[in-house]
Amino acid sequence: AQSVTQPDIHITVSEGASLELRCNYSYGATPYLFWYVQSPGQGLQLLLKYFSGDTLVQGIKGFEAEFKRSQSSFNLRKPSVHWSDAAEYFCAVVASGGSYIPTFGRGTSLIVHP
Amino acid sequence: NAGVMQNPRHLVRRRGQEARLRCSPMKGHSHVYWYRQLPEEGLKFMVYLQKENIIDESGMPKERFSAEFPKEGPSILRIQQVVRGDSAAYFCASSPGTSGSTDTQYFGPGTRLTVL
Numbered sequence: 684a685q686s687v688t689q690p691d692i693h694i695t696v697s698e699g700a701s702l703e704l705r706c707n708y709s710y711g712a713t714p715y716l717f718w719y720v721q722s723p724g725q726g727l728q729l730l731l732k733y734f735s736g737d738t739l740v741q742g743i744k745g746f747e748a749e750f751k752r753s754q755s756s757f758n759l760r761k762p763s764v765h766w767s768d769a770a771e772y773f774c775a776v777v778a779s780g781g782s783y784i785p786t787f788g789r790g791t792s793l794i795v796h797p
Numbered sequence: 798n799a800g801v802m803q804n805p806r807h808l809v810r811r812r813g814q815e816a817r818l819r820c821s822p823m824k825g826h827s828h829v830y831w832y833r834q835l836p837e838e839g840l841k842f843m844v845y846l847q848k849e850n851i852i853d854e855s856g857m858p859k860e861r862f863s864a865e866f867p868k869e870g871p872s873i874l875r876i877q878q879v880v881r882g883d884s885a886a887y888f889c890a891s892s893p894g895t896s897g898s899t900d901t902q903y904f905g906p907g908t909r910l911t912v913l
Contacts, residue, residue, distance in 0.1 A: 692837075715899060726801070726888055726904035727840070734899050773839055783900065784830075784853060787839035 685710040685776045689788035696764050697796045704759040704791050706774030715777040716757040717785065718748055722770045730772075733757065744768070769795040799824065801891050801905035802871075809911045816876040816883070818908045822891030828852075829872040830902060831864055834886040846872060847894065879912045886910075 686709045696702055708714060715734050719727040731742025738750040748759045757774060771792050775785040802821040810816050822829050828847055832840040845853040846866040857864065861879075866872040876883055886909050890902035 687839075719904075724906075726803075726906045727890075728904070729901060732901065777899075783828075783845060784842050784856075785902070787841075789837070789839045 685714055685778050685786050687774050687776050687786050687788040689772075689774055689791050691791045692789070693792045693794060695794040695796060698766050699763050702759075702761045702764045702768070702793070704772050704774075704793070706757045706759065706788060707755050708757065708774075708776045709755065710776060710778060712779055713752065714779055716748075716750060717775040717777070718742065718746070718757075718759050719773045719775060719787075720744075720770050721773065721790075727773065730759070764793075764795055766795045766797065769793055801826075801889055801903050803887075803889050803905035803908050805908060806906060807909050807911070809913060810879050811913050812880055813878050816879050816910055818874040818876075818887050818889075818910070820872040820874070820889030820891075820905060822872070822889075823903055826891035826893050826903070828892045828894040828900065829866050830890040830892070831872075831874050832888045832890065834888060834907075836885075840888060843874070876910075879910075881912045884910055884912045 688707045717732045718730040721727050730746050731740050733740050733750045741747050771790045773790045774788040777785045830845050831843040834840050842856040844857050844864045861877045863875045886907045888907045889905045892900040892902045
C-alpha cells in the first residue's frame, strides 16, 4: 500500500519569500501525485497534479511541483508567497495500478508573516 | 456550474442520536467519495460510491456507519448512535468517472459534526 509523508507540520515564511513544502511517498511504481490546499473552514482545492511526462508541473496560484523519482518526492514550491497563501497544504498519492482512492499526508500548515 | 455541495455545514448531535450528512456532486459527476478529517490530520478515505452502488467501503467503520447514493437525489452518509469520537469534519468529493485512476476529485466544503 502507498503512504505519504509530509515531514513539516508547520512552516513559517515572510510575505514575498520563497516557499518549498516537502512531500515524500512510498509506492512500488510511479504513482499519481496531487497537491491540495485547504483554507480554514473550507474544503480542499486542487493546486496541481502529476500523472506522467514533464516532471515539473505548473498549478494554479503560481505554485509548481517537481516529481523526483530517485528521491520519491513531489515538493511544492512558490517563488514569492502572498499573505493569502496561508492555509493547510496536503499532498496525496493514488496508486497507478488501478486504485481510485488517494492517500493523503497529514498536511503542512503554512503561516505567512507580513 | 455549481461545485460539490454539502449540507448541513455544521451539525450538532447528542450522544446516541443519528447524524445524516448530504452531498450533491458536481453536475455530470457520477462518482462520490466520503472522507473524514480529524483535527490536525489528513483526510481518511471512508467510502466510494457510484449511483446505486457501493464500489469500495474499506474505510468505513463496520458498525453504525452507512452510505448510499441513490438514483435520484444526493449521497447520504449516515451515522447511527453517534459517540464523541465521531466528532470530525466529513468531506465529500465527486468525479466524472471517465478517467479511471486519473479522475480528478473535486471536494465540497465539508460538514463539521460535533457530538456533545
